[in-house]
Ligand SMILES: Nc1ncnc2c1ncn2[C@@H]1O[C@H](COP(=O)(O)OP(=O)(O)OP(=O)(O)O)[C@@H](O)[C@H]1O
């Protein structure tokens with residue numbers, strides 16, 4: 001078969017059905033744009049939440065009377081846990097220095113210190129901050145440990161809240177994707193419906209089903225791809241205008257927009273657009289090919 | 292070439308059959324007129340041959356093949372052997388006159404050069420080479436009809452069906468067209484023409500099959516349109 005001929009047919013038909021083609025491309029573009037934008041926003045929010053969580057630490061305060069040997073043993077043990085990302089040992093002297101550094105504007109606090117009341121400690125960061133509680137619990141009853149501090153009071157509620165944000169964002173994107181798939185397939189269905197006569201005429205003058213289908217599927221692919229490109233461009237524009245402005249105004253927010261994410265979304269939208277365009281056309285044509 | 296065996300067609304939703312117990316046989320390279328008043332079942336007859344519809348009862352055979360049992364994917368191959376001029380033309384609205392005619396050859400996978408040659412030749416034959424790049428909505432009824440005729444004959448099918456092919460043509464063009472059909476018939480093509488056109492039927496003196504209310508009421512070898520003669 002002459003493949004170029006089918007492409008020629010597809011492009012001719014798109015040009016001659018100009019308005020319908022534009023309407024389809026815009027519908028696909030708009031639907032994919034909304035999905036893409038919310039994926040982008042949700043991933044960015046998740047990353048931000050993640051970087052907040054990463055700052056969670058477990059502080060293990062050691063008893064003054066704990067032997068250096070016991071402390072070393074404990075450190076080795078902590079290091080052997082797979083959940084642990086880093087462990088830092090902070091001696092009594094370092095703790096005092098940090099304290100002085102932190103309160104250097106309040107000399108009255110520092111003056112009142114007699115000797116060194118501050119304990120030595122381990123500061124532990126975890127690969128998965130959500131495990132903070134279970135890791136902290138392992139120090140219970142350890143003879144070398146005086147106390148464990150990890151924000152017991154709020155950490156649980158914080159994680160609950162963050163998880164609600166995460167999962168509801170995910171559910172919302174699924175819903176949006178579902179709606180846009182429906183919207184796109186209805187658009188394609190209508191476009192094919194408007195041309196059902198054409199399809200039945202082609203059948204009547206001896207065209208095989210694939211001969212009829214192929215140009216329509218190529219059209220669908222092209223429209224899906226073009227819609228996806230429009231959607232990605234729109235996501236990019238939103239990224240460089242709105243979000244960039246947001247970042248410059250809310251400095252404390254560790255928003256980071258990486259371009260890999262953008263390209264991943266673009267690739268996803270293109271694949272989605274292509275698949276929806278091709279499949280949507282093929283499915284919508286089925287009933288008119290039975291004549 | 293064409294055989295109807297006890298064919299009855301009742302359209303879904305209607306009680307009266309459009310064709311009732313029709314038996315007939317048309318030999319290879321015959322020239323047949325199918326006549327009868329409006330609603331007598333002529334178009335239904337043609338649709339059955341093209342397998343556009345299936346009979347309610349009976350068998351339709353084309354070139355020895357039982358069309359009613361033909362698998363759906365084989366139907367296009369049947370249709371490539373039957374050129375058809377439709378009563379409502381059935382031109383593709385988004386294709387030019389040239390492309391509409393060429394489509395019947397594209398379907399066969401013919402090379403572009405050959406297609407160009409043959410399409411221009413039939414367009415000349417129906418007198419419309421100057422309208423090649425016009426779209427159907429830019430053509431008059433008669434011109435559309437002639438494009439439809441050009442498409443039906445361009446691939447030299449062994450069977451040519453024409454449903455009221457002179458309906459939109461003036462007497463002179465109609466007579467010319469009948470001459471064309473006659474010439475095509477002489478090359479061995481089986482020709483079946485459904486028509487109301489009394490004058491032409493009477494002049495041609497070919498086999499006439501008359502339908503009335505879905506039944507064959509007359510089948511004459513060198514017949515005329517009506518009973519009068
Ligand atoms: N799709 C359909 N559904 C229901 N009834 C139909 C359908 N097509 C045709 N009929 C009926 O079947 C009968 C025969 O119709 P047909 O089109 O074969 O007539 P015809 O001889 O071609 O008429 P004309 O000369 O006006 O074209 C008519 O009574 C018509 O109303």
Ligand SMILES: [Mg+2]
Nearest residue numbers: 333334378454
């Ligand atoms: Mg009719």
